Amino acid sequence: MTTIQQRWQGLPAAAGPGALRVGLLASYTIDPLVPHLGVALHDAGLPAQLRVGPYHQIVQQLLDDAAAMFRLNPDVVVVAPRFEELPEQADLLRCAAAGLEATRRRGCRLLFVLPPIPERRPYGVGEAASPTGAVAGYTTVRELLRERLAGLAGVDVADAEEAIRQVGAVRAHHPSLFAFARVPYTDEFFAALGCQLGAVLRVRYRGACRAVVLDADTLLRDPDGAPRPGASWLAEPLRDLRAAGVRLAVRGGRDPDETWDALARALPRLVESDLDGWAVDGRPVDAQVRDLAAGLGVDESATVLVGAGGPGPARVSLGDRPEEWPAQLVAAGLFDRLPPRSAGTAPRAAPGPAEGLVDGPMSGPAHGSAQAYIDSLRVNIAVSEVDGPPSDDMRKVVARAKDFTLGLDDAVTAAGSGRRTLIARVSDRLGDYGVSAVIGVREEDPHAVVDLFSISCAVLGKDVERAVLQEVVEQVAATGHSEVRLRYRKTGRNQPLVDFVSAATSHAWPTRTGRELTVRAEPVELGDGDECGDGTCLT
Known part of the structure; x- marks a missing residue:
């Protein structure tokens, strides 16, 4: 971690x-x-x-x-x-x-x-x-x-x-x-x-940086007090900040005349025309920054203290290599702000559903509703029954399905166990997803039980789950049963499956033969001796 x-x-x-x-x-x-x-x-x-x-x-x-x-x-x-x-x-x-x-x-x-x-x-x-x-x-x-x-x-x-x-x-x-x-x-x-x-x-x-206070003590002097060359590397970024409307100030705790002279040599333009505030005295740094912000008419939360390393309350601490200071100021976010708009203009209103984002009219399938978009994907679902042991593709779907799984411990059983195993291959205009759903149906007269229903995340949200269940209903109806039971357990992650089960049980399911079947929910609890409760076991 x-x-x-x-x-x-x-x-x-x-x-x-x-x-x-x-x-x-x-x-x-x-x-x-x-x-x-x-x-x-x-x-x-x-x-x-x-x-x-x-x-x-x-x-x-x-x-x-x-x-x-x-x-x-x-x-x-x-x-x-x-x-x-x-x-x-x-x-x-x-x-x-x-x-x-x-x-x-x-x-x-x-x-x-x-x-x-x-x-x-x-x-x-x-x-x-x-x-x-x-x-x-x-x-x-x-x-x-x-x-x-x-x-x-x-x-x-x-x-x-x-x-x-x-x-x-x-x-x-x-x-x-x-x-x-x-x-x-x-x-x-x-x-x-x-x-x-x-x-x-x-x-x-929270707003952009509105004021920068330079810590002259660390920018102009080494920790031992010796003059630090290189503050001139800040000249261009400070000029850009000033042009963007950021107020510039200096604080220090050393001799004012000495500080002013060193600053004038390193950053002459700052001293001559761009400096908005100055506090070089014996007060604590926090007090200096607070008073400078107030004098500049800027909230203290929008004021950034810039220093060259060392202890103290500096909010942006520059490293030991002055040539890297401009890049460090950018990385620290001092230049982060929303782009300016032309004077007198307001933000553009978002275009209507048929405007602006595509060439030509934006019809229903392109935008109007979730179902219209799904229809535009041209989803193709082919359901078939599988004989014999599960394939690697089936194992992958069952092992990785977390959002849409029934959450039972016996995900896929060997042939001859009384369960029919179905798979669904899915494709749409965006791609071919291969085996994307694995379903297990067991006949328990007088009804049929679905105790395996795992769907790959890649095809969820495309009505695949509804189409696959409809095919299960058709096959169950052909065997003479009148009810399908969805047996499931809540895992904490399979809420999409739980929501689907709730919706599926709220109405009758018509079939091609004209019969209507009932779908019922059959929630179960994980027993103390059960394993693989997340629906990932394969046997």
């Missing part, structure tokens, strides 16, 4: 009106981001509740009024798609459009994460010279998303490519973990992305 994970687990639960409620939706497994974003928000003075939505169900969750994501009633929804799962431009634009719809319906903010450029390079080094190559195409889509989301009311934008750049492509990607758990990135990447998202929300909710 990393230090960040330990810190996150050790933080008190955020609750009450002061807690920021943040939902996370991604086309991949984004759970590893939670501790990094949670700690970043805590350190920014924004204690937060975080909830991860179902994997690869961005549009469905955003457009479904009953979606699990919105049980949190989030203040902010983070939407993080990837080209690898959503290769078509229209699908990425649908994610953005659905996010805007959520902001309208629910009054939450959208924090859209621009997808990183994949490592796919068909031309290798030649990609740089190909205006129609993969990299150029990815870049065009990213800039289209940025252009159409930037400046909209209720919308913020982050960039996963910046996290890749910060970490390095080799260290950012985790192919083996993606193959096993659909987690494409390393913890190092999630740390960088968490800091970026935390900074965006800090600036949005």
Whole structure:
């Protein structure tokens, strides 16, 4: 367990009106981001509740009024798609459009994460010279998303490519973990992305840095009192901060004349024209900073003290190499602020469902409802019965299904046990998912019992579960039974399955023969001697 994970687990639960409620939706497994974003928000003075939505169900969750994501009633929804799962431009634009719809319906903010450029390079080094190559195409889509989301009311934008750049492509990607758990990135990447998202929300909710107080004692002198060369490296970043409207001040505790002379030699422009405040005396540092902030008309919480290492209350501590100070100021977030708008302009209103995010009208399948989007995916489901022992693909589905599993201990039994085992292969216009559902049906006169119903997370939210159960009902009806019982156990993680069972038992199920069957729930408790209670055993 990393230090960040330990810190996150050790933080008190955020609750009450002061807690920021943040939902996370991604086309991949984004759970590893939670501790990094949670700690970043805590350190920014924004204690937060975080909830991860179902994997690869961005549009469905955003457009479904009953979606699990919105049980949190989030203040902010983070939407993080990837080209690898959503290769078509229209699908990425649908994610953005659905996010805007959520902001309208629910009054939450959208924090859209621009997808990183994949490592796919068909031309290798030649990609740089190909205006129609993969990299150029990815870049065009990213800039289209940025252009159409930037400046909209209720919308913020982050960039996963910046996290890749910060970490390095080799260290950012985790192919083996993606193959096993659909987690494409390393913890190092999630740390960088968490800091970026935390900074965006800090600036949005807490405001940007408005005043910088330079600690002359540490910037101009070594710990032993000898003159420290290199403060001139701060000239350009200080000029940029001043141009951005940040007030600049200096504090110190040494001789005022000596301090002023050293400062004038290192940073002449600061002394001549850019200095807004000055406090060099024997008072404690905290008192100096507090009085300087008051004199500048800036809240102390928006005032940053910058020093060159050593003990003390410095909020940004620069290292021992002055040439690195400008980059350290950027990394510390002193330049983080919302982009300025033209004088007299207000944030752009989010476009209506048919406006702005796609070329041409945005019809129902593209945007109007979760069901319309599912219909646009053209999902194909092929259910077949399996004879003999379970295949490796079946074992993988059962072992990895956590959200949608009946949670019983005998997941798949050997042939001849009295259970029929069915599998469902699923594909849609986004890809072929192979074996995605494993179902076990046992005849227990006068009814049939389903005690294995495991579905891969990759195909959830596409009506696969309903279609598969309908096929089970058809097959049970053909055997002369009139009732299907769904036998399940709550595992603490399979709430989607529990919700599905509840909905399935609320109505009769018609069949192709004209008969109607009843579906009933049969909850069971895990016995003391049971094993593999999460539904992962195979025999």
